[in-house]
Amino acid sequence: MPRKRKKLPKKRPAQKKPAGKSMAETxxxxxxxxxxxxxxxxEIDMVDDTYKEIRGRRAVHLREDFCGTANTGCEWVRRRDGNTATGVDLDEDVLDWGRRENLGKLSEAQRSRIELLRKDVREKGVAKPADITVAMNFSYMCFKTRDDLRGYFAAAHAGLADDGVFLIDAYGGSESWCDTREKTKCDGFTYLWEQCNFNPINGHINCHIHFRFPDGSKIRRAFSYEWRMWTLPEIREIMHEAGFAKTIVYWEGTDEETGEGNDIYEPSEAGEDDPSWIVYVAAVK
Ligand SMILES: C[S@@+](CC[C@H](N)C(=O)[O-])C[C@H]1O[C@@H](n2cnc3c(N)ncnc32)[C@H](O)[C@@H]1O
Structure with a gap:
């Protein structure tokens, strides 16, 4: 996505290259x-701490909307015995990958505490009420009108327990509301984030993820998204229109030495004119 999240110092080779095939092919x-x-x-540190700060207890049931490979849900059930998770995504292929590669690596006990549903996130009554619902990596930006976004936020509201919390991320700043390319070196490959065809009249933008490898091979458009760039005031207003009682924006602090974000997010009503920012928004039922 627009900026790589801070990685823990864990080194995992991306893949090995069998003879005769390019790295992209394998x-x-x-x-x-x-x-x-x-x-x-x-991410789960943030989710866990945020819920505790707001509700004064630990969340037990997490719902991961737009779960893709359900990586986040798997971390949730690994985090504490008793934690349960539901992942919701429309795409059976990505769910199958997640079942095989992520759920498949959980212990039997952990696996019994997570379910994946092939559903539209706007469908109501499909899962047990969640203490916390997360929609990460900006996936809700696929909803391009206020009515559609409100419809999704209302479904998220309906899917929560009475003291539930809905947590999303958002990004923006002058370097984000435009066509742009951003390159990040990863272990064994380069990740490219591309935004194009930004239309300032309706806020629509096309985004692509490409991967490049040391042997010169590429996967172009490994993932593509058609999104609307929503502003924070719009997101908060629509959350309130959807029934949430309160919204809290978590703004990232600054590392004194580097001047970069320090990965510490605190509630704030006063952001800075940063050219590129990522925040979390909690919507409280
Ligand atoms: C950006 S990706 C997954 C992001 C993932 N949550 C993460 O944190 O990296 C977006 C996912 O949303 C799914 N999706 C898009 N529209 C959806 C909808 N209306 N209901 C459920 N899933 C949807 C896609 O199939 C895709 O797997």
């Missing part, structure tokens, strides 16, 4: 996505 795009874009350990 690569697994879902594995590369997880390595390049996600850091589920720090």
């Amino acid at each position: 690569a697994d795009r879902h594995r590369l996505y997880q390595l390049a874009v996600q850091c589920v350990e720090s």
Whole structure:
């Protein structure tokens, strides 16, 4: 996505190259996505701490909307015995990959505490009420009108327990609301984030993820998204229109030495004119 999340210092080779085939031909795009874009350990730290701060207790049941490979849900059930998770995604192929490669690596007890549903996230009544529902890596930006986004937020609201919390991420800044390319070196490959065809009149943008390998081979458009760039005030207003009582924006602090984000997110009503920012927004039922 626009900026790689901070990785924990864990080195995992992306893949080995069998003779005769290019690295791109033997690569697994879902594995590369997880390595390049996600850091589920720090994401679950944030989710767990945020719920505790808001509700004064630990969440038990997490719902992961747009779960893709369900990497986040798997980390949740690994985190504490008793934690349960539901992942929801429309795409059977990505769910199958997640079942095989992520759920398949859980212990039997952990696996018994996670279910994956092939459903539209806007469908109501499909899963047990969640303490916390997460929709990460900006996936809700596929909803391009206020009515569609409100419809999704209302479904998220309906899917929560009475004291539930809905947590999403958002990004923006002058370097984000435009066509752009951003390159990030990962272990064994390069991850490219491309935004193109930005239309400032309706906010629509096309985004692509490409991967490049040391042997010169590439996977172009490994993943593509058609999104609308939503502003934070719009997101918060629509969350309130969908029934949430309160919204909290978590703004990232700054590392004094590097001037970069320090991966510490605190509630704030006063952001800075940063050219590129990522925040979390909690919507409280
Ligand atoms: C950006 S990817 C997954 C992001 C993942 N949550 C993460 O944190 O990296 C978006 C996913 O949303 C799914 N998706 C798109 N529209 C959906 C919908 N209306 N209901 C359920 N899943 C949807 C796609 O199949 C895709 O797997």
